[in-house]
Every structure is written in C-alpha cells, then in structure tokens.
Amino acid sequence: MIDCMREDIRHSTHSETPTPLESSRAAEVLVIDDEPAFAEILVEHLERAGFRCQAAASGAEGVRLIEEKFFDVIVTDLKMYDVDGMEILRRAKAEQPDCEVILLTGHGTIESAVQAMKQGAFNYLTKPPNVEELRALVHRAAETVRLRRTNVELQRRLDERFGFEGVIGNSRQMREVIEKLKRIAPTNATVLIQGETGTGKELVAQAIHQNSPRKHKPFVALNCAALSEHILESELFGHVKGAFTDAVSDRVGKFEYANGGTLFLDEVGDMPIATQIKLLRVLENGEITRVGSNQPIKVNVRILSATNRNLEEQIEAGTFRRDLYHRLKVVTIRLPPLRERTEDIPALIDYFLKQFCKQHGKQIRGVSPAARRRLLTFSWPGNVRQLRNAIESMVVVDYDGVLDLDDLPEELSGPPAAAEPSASASLAGLVGKPLEEIERLFIAETLRACGGNREEAARTLGIGQRTLYRKIKEYGL
Numbered sequence: 001m002i003d004c005m006r007e008d009i010r011h012s013t014h015s016e017t018p019t020p021l022e023s024s025r026a027a028e029v030l031v032i033d034d035e036p037a038f039a040e041i042l043v044e045h046l047e048r049a050g051f052r053c054q055a056a057a058s059g060a061e062g063v064r065l066i067e068e069k070f071f072d073v074i075v076t077d078l079k080m081y082d083v084d085g086m087e088i089l090r091r092a093k094a095e096q097p098d099c100e101v102i103l104l105t106g107h108g109t110i111e112s113a114v115q116a117m118k119q120g121a122f123n124y125l126t127k128p129p130n131v132e133e134l135r136a137l138v139h140r141a142a143e144t145v146r147l148r149r150t151n152v153e154l155q156r157r158l159d160e161r162f163g164f165e166g167v168i169g170n171s172r173q174m175r176e177v178i179e180k181l182k183r184i185a186p187t188n189a190t191v192l193i194q195g196e197t198g199t200g201k202e203l204v205a206q207a208i209h210q211n212s213p214r215k216h217k218p219f220v221a222l223n224c225a226a227l228s229e230h231i232l233e234s235e236l237f238g239h240v241k242g243a244f245t246d247a248v249s250d251r252v253g254k255f256e257y258a259n260g261g262t263l264f265l266d267e268v269g270d271m272p273i274a275t276q277i278k279l280l281r282v283l284e285n286g287e288i289t290r291v292g293s294n295q296p297i298k299v300n301v302r303i304l305s306a307t308n309r310n311l312e313e314q315i316e317a318g319t320f321r322r323d324l325y326h327r328l329k330v331v332t333i334r335l336p337p338l339r340e341r342t343e344d345i346p347a348l349i350d351y352f353l354k355q356f357c358k359q360h361g362k363q364i365r366g367v368s369p370a371a372r373r374r375l376l377t378f379s380w381p382g383n384v385r386q387l388r389n390a391i392e393s394m395v396v397v398d399y400d401g402v403l404d405l406d407d408l409p410e411e412l413s414g415p416p417a418a419a420e421p422s423a424s425a426s427l428a429g430l431v432g433k434p435l436e437e438i439e440r441l442f443i444a445e446t447l448r449a450c451g452g453n454r455e456e457a458a459r460t461l462g463i464g465q466r467t468l469y470r471k472i473k474e475y476g477l
Helices: 002-013 036-048 059-068 085-095 107-118 131-161 172-184 201-210 229-237 273-285 311-317 322-328 342-360 369-377 383-397 421-430 435-449 454-461 465-475
Strands: 028-032 052-056 073-077 100-105 123-126 191-194 219-223 262-266 287-289 296-298 302-307 331-334
Touching (some): 028 036, 036 131, 059 073, 073 131, 100 107, 100 131, 107 123, 273 287, 273 322, 311 322, 342 383, 369 383, 435 454, 435 465, 454 465
Parallel strands (some): 028 052, 100 123, 191 302
16 A cells, blocks of 8 residues: 555656645644554655645654644544544644544545544545545645634734724633624614723723724713813813803814714713713703703714713712613623733733834833733732733833833832732642642643633743643643
8 A cells, every 4th residue: 555655656746736725835734644654655745745744653642743733734544553533533623623634544434434524524535545635635624724714814803993902801701791892882772881990991982983883983082080060061062152251162062073973971970960960861862952052953972981980879879860870871891800800911911012012113022921920910900001001111111122020110020919818828828738739730820810822821931832731731731
C-alpha cells in the first residue's frame, strides 16, 4: 500500500491537477496514523500540495499535539491500537472546535466512519486514499475553516460598525446584557439602565441608539444631576426670548434637538419633582412646551435613562414619581459592577491598551505578569471607568514599552489593601498544604479569572502555553 502511495505521489507531482487555492496553502494539517511510514507518505503528498503538515505516529501522540498546537485540518486513521479515530474526533472538537477532521477507514469500517460524520467529522476516505482525492478533500476542509473564521470576523466587524464593540465582556452577565441589547435596540421602547457609577451606562445607551432605526438621527445626552431645576427645564424643553433674565434669544432644547433620534437622561434619579411632572407629560402626549411659551411642539424622541440610585426606595421616600418610574422602565437593563465579572478584566485591559496606544502614539508590547495580576485582583470600586483611566495612565507614563508595577497609578501601586480579607483568608488556608495543591488552585483560579482563555492565563502566570497545557492535564483541570 505504501509503495502504491509513493507511486501516486510521483505521478501527481507532475500532473496538471490544480493545487489548492492560495488561501489554503498556509493551512496547518495534522496527519495521525499508527503506521509511521504511511503517515509520512501522506505528509509528503500534502506538503507538495502547499499545506504545512505534521505527522503523529500514534493516536496518543496525536492527542498530545492537539492539546499543544492549533490545526486547521486533522487527517486520522479510524482504527488504531491505542487511541482510535473516534476519540481523536472527540478530543479535537473539544480542544479545537474550529478544526475539521477527515477519517481514513478500511472498507469494513465505513459504517463507523458514517457514524463519525454524524458526530462532526468533515468526511472520510477509504484506505489507501487516492492522493488527488485526499488533496481536494483537505483543501475543501481548509476552505470551510477559513470561511467559518471569516464569517466570525465579519460578524465581529458588523458588531463594531453598529455600536457593540465597546460593550466588552465574555462573562455570563455581560453575554446576557449584550443579547438583551440586540433584542431591544431595534424597538422604540423606553429603557432604564441601572448600575453603579462607572459601569458604562452611557456606552450602553449609545449602543442601543446605534442599533436602532434612529441611528441616522441625533443621540443627545443630558446629565440631570449636574443642573438646577431652572436650568434643567431650559435644557430639556428650550425657552423663548424674555422667559427669564438671561433669555436674550429663543433656544432649542434637547427634546427638539433630538427629534427623530434618542435622548439619554443620565442620573434621572436626581431630577427634581417639578421637572419629573413635565417629563411625564411629554412621555404621555409627545409634546413639549418651551419655557416662557404656551405653544406646544410635537416631538418624536426615544427616551433612554440611567441611574445609580434605587428608584423604588426613592418612590417610598417621596422623591421620585411612581408613574414616571413605570413609564421609564418599560425595559430594564442592569449593568453588573466589575467586581462581579472579573473574568472580563483581561479583555478590557487589552481593549483599552490598544485604544490608548493608538490615541497617544505609544508602542507598548504588553503588560508584565506582575502588573496584570495586580490589575486582576484589584477591587475596582470605580468599575470599568476606573480600569480605563488606570490603563490610560499606565500607557502615558510608560517609558520602556512594557506596562509594569512601576507604571501603576497610585491607588494600585501599594501593597494590597488590608480591607481585602478574602485574599488573606485564602492564603492562610493554604499554609501547610502540599505545593502541588497550591499550584493547582492558583492555576484554576487564574483560568477562571481569564474566562478560560489559556493564552491569557499563561501570560498572567508568566509561563509558556505548553507548560500550562501540561499542568492542566496533570491536575485534571
């Protein structure tokens, strides 16, 4: 069989059969067969076709390579002595869901190969395969992987184009927030966004607007806490000349300016009661009246509001109107504080680092493991805004191209605060335990903090990815 394969290669090398498309030439291919000579023949043929290949002489070696390296296509024998092709398929789909698996099978095991296709295999060929048929099948599999990844990238760019690029997070809480945003954005429903200071409420409001039919109309934001009652009403509804001492001319308010678009009322819980009554009237009849005028003006505005206060408690205290509350909260979005979604911190660090390197014209190679650990374990009372400001500060003051402990802002540069007992308690609980158990716990916690991202976890721990993979397998994580 091997001699026949060599003869096929000799003839196919000089044939006029077209080679794979250029987009697939760099595809990484793993060939697994417990007949080493046969595996090498397949590798030789595929490399002549332009693929980058590696051979594994057993199923166990194939599993090890799948755990350590990334492949686009895996070609594996179905029947092997140690680890068979079905187990290779299962491990490949678990470790590298994007890759495609092609099975090589004898005539007597075709039924098993068909069953494997139902479980996610790309296709199968009988042994010995026709080299041209194998080349074409690997090419199609590589193209499938490339197109899938292109579609994922296209979807990411579409999300960026339409306003979701800044709502960053792979935690369960943020995935739920983003899915809810995608459902409500195309509607005209009023939305109340709740969350602590610095959680990104205005960013979410902008994302809703950018994904709505109103995206080509104005998005207007107004902070209700920063203005007195008199100024706030003029800002919202406008005024006419002579309405008060400083009204030297007519002025268009935020409602008129946002007509057809979206008005975002930040810190709506600080709005005076008298202004709340007028806002409720606008929501009910779609009309505003400028200060000093009796002439109503029709407006078509979507209202988004945000607060860090508990409005239900304010209703009980008599400082917020219940009817306005229910008008504003047709849909409610709660943004979790950063301390509740620490697994999102690595992605936020990288996002802000890229953003501020570009903004300030700096070349930063990365963040040191020590600084990254400090960023991951800090409590972030100011939430995402504080993290954003910290990364910008570090980028600005850095001089050696690596963000390290000496670049940290003052509130992060000292020893961990005594008011963080959880870390101390955890350390105390580890005293007297075997080193292996401590290492296992530390790796597990780092993986959790990095949202399961092994590359990020290895960088944070200051070890190589291959070492981390070995530890994960060793500790059964």
